[in-house]
Amino acid sequence: MKRRITIAKSSGFCLGVQRAVEMALESAKKYGEVQMLGEIVHNETVIEILKNAGVRIVKSLDEVDSAKPVLFRSHGTPKGIRETARRSGLKVIDATCPLIIHIHKVAQKLEADGRTVIVIGDKGHDEVTAIVSDLANSIVVSNIQDAESLPRIRKAGAVAQSTQDIEQVGKIMSKIVEKVEDLRFINTICNPTRDRQRQVIKLASSNDIMLIIGSRTSANTKRLAAIASAINPKTFLIQNVDELNPDWFEKARTIGISSGASTPAESIEEVKKKIARFSS
Structure with missing residues (x-):
């Protein structure tokens, strides 16, 4: 086939x-x-x-x-x-990354404006830990439950970890606005992340199988896999070509492939070539 x-x-x-x-x-x-x-x-x-x-x-x-x-x-x-x-x-x-340095500067500027800084991101992630280390008064919000648990805040500013899911950030912000009287949100999800997520949504919607290639320790890779899985149940997260299972492709005519931001192009090409061999 x-x-x-x-x-x-x-x-x-x-x-x-x-x-x-x-x-x-x-x-x-x-x-x-x-x-x-x-x-x-x-x-x-x-x-x-x-x-x-x-x-x-x-x-x-x-x-x-x-x-x-x-x-x-x-x-x-x-x-x-x-x-x-x-x-x-x-x-x-x-x-x-220069885009992450930008988030540090934006967060510090919000704090200098007298705002409590809310960082929407994964608690304990290296990027989030570094951002909050530059701040005297910050709160990390990782999910909707965290947002619902916030105290009333008079003046706050919010930024996002660069690789967050824009849809999830929107849901979290809808809860944060209920808690803050004077709120300023700066969307610091980087453009490459937004592009990647949009493309994954399109591919997962239009292909029989969706593959996400990358490390299971990578937050952005796992987030892409979660986005794709919500659309296409036949989504598989693999670290490299050795994890491919030929059984996945038996009835599949179309395959979409994306990767985390730390996945080398060579790994993607190896996966593509092996899938092609399954067809022969």
């Missing part, structure tokens, strides 16, 4: 991840070794590539060799760690 395979235009690395990976590889080549504070992106395949290129993962600044540079990851780094690195005189290579 000949099958049609459609890959989302926005699949593969987003610009922030592409930039961070290139910075890591270039730094490793220049300095011989670079130390990565935590995983620069949430994708096991990419991490393995970086390790082989001379990028070493460290869990804290205590493990850092001061003679070699340390790389701050794309999700952002908490204020306390940034300040400690500066005081220690470490050579820092900051690979924080």
Whole structure:
């Protein structure tokens, strides 16, 4: 059976991840070794590539060799760690996504305006933790229940984690407006995330099978899978080509494919080629 395979235009690395990976590889080549504070992106395949290129993962600044540079990851780094690195005189290579840096600045501006800052995002996520570290008065809201539990607030500003689901953020905001007298919301979901989500909705609606490729530790990958699954029950989240099951495709004529923002294009191409072999 000949099958049609459609890959989302926005699949593969987003610009922030592409930039961070290139910075890591270039730094490793220049300095011989670079130390990565935590995983620069949430994708096991990419991490393995970086390790082989001379990028070493460290869990804290205590493990850092001061003679070699340390790389701050794309999700952002908490204020306390940034300040400690500066005081220690470490050579820092900051690979924080520029769009996430923008969220930090927007949140700080809202706080400077006398507002309690509400961050709509996943509690404990690296990006959210870094954002709130720059704030003196913030609240993290991860779901509608959190929003319903908010106290009455006279003046607040709200921002969103860059990879949040725009529909879910809208539902959360509908509850927040009931709690805040003077509210300003700035939509900080990045455009690449919005494009990815729109394309997944379209593909999941128009194909027999929907595949999302990426790490199960990646928040944006899991969110794409959840969006697709709500539309198409035959949605499968896979980390790589080895997880493909030929049984999924027995009666499928059309397959849609998208990926998390940390999934390399090579992984997507491998999946496409293997599905094509199932057809032969």
